[in-house]
Amino acid sequence: MSHAVHYSIYNRRPSYLVPAAMHTRTLNAVRRLAEEVGSWQLFALLSSAALIFIVSYARHKTHINAPTVGVPPGIFGPWKASFLWMSHSEAFLREGVQKYLQSGTTFKISTPSRWLVLVTSRALIQEIKNDTSELSFHAAHQERLSLRYTFSQELYDNKYHLDIISKKLTHKLTTVIPEVLEEIAMALEENMNVNSEWTLIDNYDIMLKTISRTANKIFIGLPLCRKQDYLDAVVEFATRAATSSQTIDTFPDLLKPAVAWLITDNGAAFRAIVTDVGPLFVERKRTMEELGDRWAETPNDAIQWILDLAPPDSSIESMCMRILFLNFAAIHTSSMSITHVLLDLGAHPEFQEPLRQEIESVLREFGGWSKQALTKMKKMDSCIRESQRLNAIEIAPMIRKATKSQTLSDGTFLPKGTWVAVPASALHHSEHLYENPFVFDPFRYSRMREHPGQEAKHQLVNVDENNLGFGFGNHACPGRFFAANALKILLASIICNYDFKTSTNGRPENTYSGQSCFPDISKSLLFRERPDRVQSSANVFM
Numbered sequence: 001m002s003h004a005v006h007y008s009i010y011n012r013r014p015s016y017l018v019p020a021a022m023h024t025r026t027l028n029a030v031r032r033l034a035e036e037v038g039s040w041q042l043f044a045l046l047s048s049a050a051l052i053f054i055v056s057y058a059r060h061k062t063h064i065n066a067p068t069v070g071v072p073p074g075i076f077g078p079w080k081a082s083f084l085w086m087s088h089s090e091a092f093l094r095e096g097v098q099k100y101l102q103s104g105t106t107f108k109i110s111t112p113s114r115w116l117v118l119v120t121s122r123a124l125i126q127e128i129k130n131d132t133s134e135l136s137f138h139a140a141h142q143e144r145l146s147l148r149y150t151f152s153q154e155l156y157d158n159k160y161h162l163d164i165i166s167k168k169l170t171h172k173l174t175t176v177i178p179e180v181l182e183e184i185a186m187a188l189e190e191n192m193n194v195n196s197e198w199t200l201i202d203n204y205d206i207m208l209k210t211i212s213r214t215a216n217k218i219f220i221g222l223p224l225c226r227k228q229d230y231l232d233a234v235v236e237f238a239t240r241a242a243t244s245s246q247t248i249d250t251f252p253d254l255l256k257p258a259v260a261w262l263i264t265d266n267g268a269a270f271r272a273i274v275t276d277v278g279p280l281f282v283e284r285k286r287t288m289e290e291l292g293d294r295w296a297e298t299p300n301d302a303i304q305w306i307l308d309l310a311p312p313d314s315s316i317e318s319m320c321m322r323i324l325f326l327n328f329a330a331i332h333t334s335s336m337s338i339t340h341v342l343l344d345l346g347a348h349p350e351f352q353e354p355l356r357q358e359i360e361s362v363l364r365e366f367g368g369w370s371k372q373a374l375t376k377m378k379k380m381d382s383c384i385r386e387s388q389r390l391n392a393i394e395i396a397p398m399i400r401k402a403t404k405s406q407t408l409s410d411g412t413f414l415p416k417g418t419w420v421a422v423p424a425s426a427l428h429h430s431e432h433l434y435e436n437p438f439v440f441d442p443f444r445y446s447r448m449r450e451h452p453g454q455e456a457k458h459q460l461v462n463v464d465e466n467n468l469g470f471g472f473g474n475h476a477c478p479g480r481f482f483a484a485n486a487l488k489i490l491l492a493s494i495i496c497n498y499d500f501k502t503s504t505n506g507r508p509e510n511t512y513s514g515q516s517c518f519p520d521i522s523k524s525l526l527f528r529e530r531p532d533r534v535q536s537s538a539n540v541f542m
């Protein structure tokens with residue numbers, strides 16, 4: 001623990017009960033709006049706001065017998081709090097866990113669309129871990145992602161993409177390491193543009209480009225995975241889907257189609273993707289029909305996986321939508337995760353050398369990259385897991401929707417439609433669960449693995465009640481095995497080729513919006529090439 005450095009961002013005071021400042025800001029915003037738009041537009045906007053208010057107010061009238069966190073006093077308190085949730089969610093969760101973790105009490109928070117009930121005790125986390133049709137993960141996700149509007153209803157009705165990820169993609173892992181390595185190396189080489197001088201880089205953009213290209217190498221292969229227009233369209237689609245889904249979810253069901261039509265605007269990106277990916281499906285189907293059983297070794301890619309598992313009458317558009325959903329699930333999650341790690345290691349460059357030594361020594365021992373070599377990089381595995389502990393990108397995972405009114409075993413009544421989740425980020429920062437919880441201690445988990453009987457535990461892909469970065473239970477992230485390997489190869493490639501540090505004093509703060517935690521995506525990291533990079537074993541292809 002001697003190298004442990006204090007994670008100061010988690011020490012700031014909660015600042016969400018500032019009604020006066022809020023009112024002034026709101027009034028100013030309305031004034032500015034009135035100046036910028038005409039009176040009809042303002043009328044339409046205010047009517048929508050009034051409607052949202054009425055619906056939201058009605059939604060919050062349901063009685064749930066659990067203490068409330070983050071709600072200012074007064075009858076409109078829950079309604080006001082629901083909007084604060086969009087910027088102060090992490091502080092709310094932290095306050096709830098500080099108050100209620102020890103007693104194991106369930107608490108609730110107001111969000112724009114509904115009450116969110118947070119369970120804190122291990123017993124209750126276990127209780128909701130494997131969902132049922134009455135406490136459903138998919139029903140919650142359908143609403144959370146507004147799937148019907150941002151993707152298609154079909155994705156909800158037939159979730160064959162889950163089998164694709166957990167069976168096909170995960171099984172392909174051992175064979176794709178050289179491809180992943182090659183794509184990462186090429187993407188970094190093309191996008192980094194740094195020499196031996198410290199240079200400020202657009203790190204999030206570079207990670208996005210590298211990850212999208214690498215994931216698509218595995219999903220659809222060459223040459224499309226290197227076509228930047230295609231990758232841009234995929235990223236644009238995913239970004240628009242993610243940002244509009246939250247807004248759509250706040251409206252009543254009747255208005256959702258109109259709101260989605262107004263704000264999602266993903267048609268152009270989708271058409272571009274169908275133009276690029278559609279012919280791959282057509283061509284593959286043709287070859288399958290031509291060769292039939294004579295085609296002994298069909299390609300091992302997402303085009304084939306989808307053709308094998310999709311209902312026979314699936315349209316080309318619907319199969320392209322699955323490719324998009326795979327990208328949606330993989331790209332931003334992995335890019336944000338690696339950005340968090342880079343910011344943590346950039347704020348604490350003293351941890352880069354021990355990681356570099358581990359990578360070089362393991363690669364020498366195994367004669368290059370392999371699944372075994374990746375498994376042996378325990379410090380690196382631990383470092384990514386520790387960064388995920390401090391910066392879980394989903395701060396309240398394991399969401400379940402009560403599809404009928406019911407009562408949890410601790411007596412908490414859940415009216416139909418309520419969501420239940422687990423306050424992951426706050427549990428990850430609890431001193432009752434972690435020693436020095438606010439400290440970035442990258443080798444915390446590798447030290448734990450040194451204890452007899454613990455060697456296989458505490459790995460990045462292991463999920464449990466206290467490590468919820470990939471969720472937990474029967475809907476824990478099925479892509480985590482692929483993500484873990486890709487992140488390790490990417491981090492190793494960066495560490496062995498570059499030195500890096502934050503340009504600011506310390507680590508830039510995260511931002512929170514509802515259930516999501518975002519790393520700082522401004523240019524906040526300085527990179528320089530390492531003088532010994534050409535000799536590094538990390539660059540040796542098998």
Ligand code: HEM
Nearest residue numbers: 329330333334337394397398470471472475476477479483
């Ligand atoms: C570091 C990268 C990633 C992180 C941090 C991450 C995190 C998560 C989390 C927190 C959940 C929700 C689990 C729960 O609530 O219990 C989830 C679900 C999911 N993830 Fe990931 N994920 C990552 C990468 C990926 C990748 C690469 C894929 C696919 C290729 C993927 C596919 C999915 C899918 C399909 C689900 C929904 C599972 C279901 O419907 O049962 N994720 N992920």
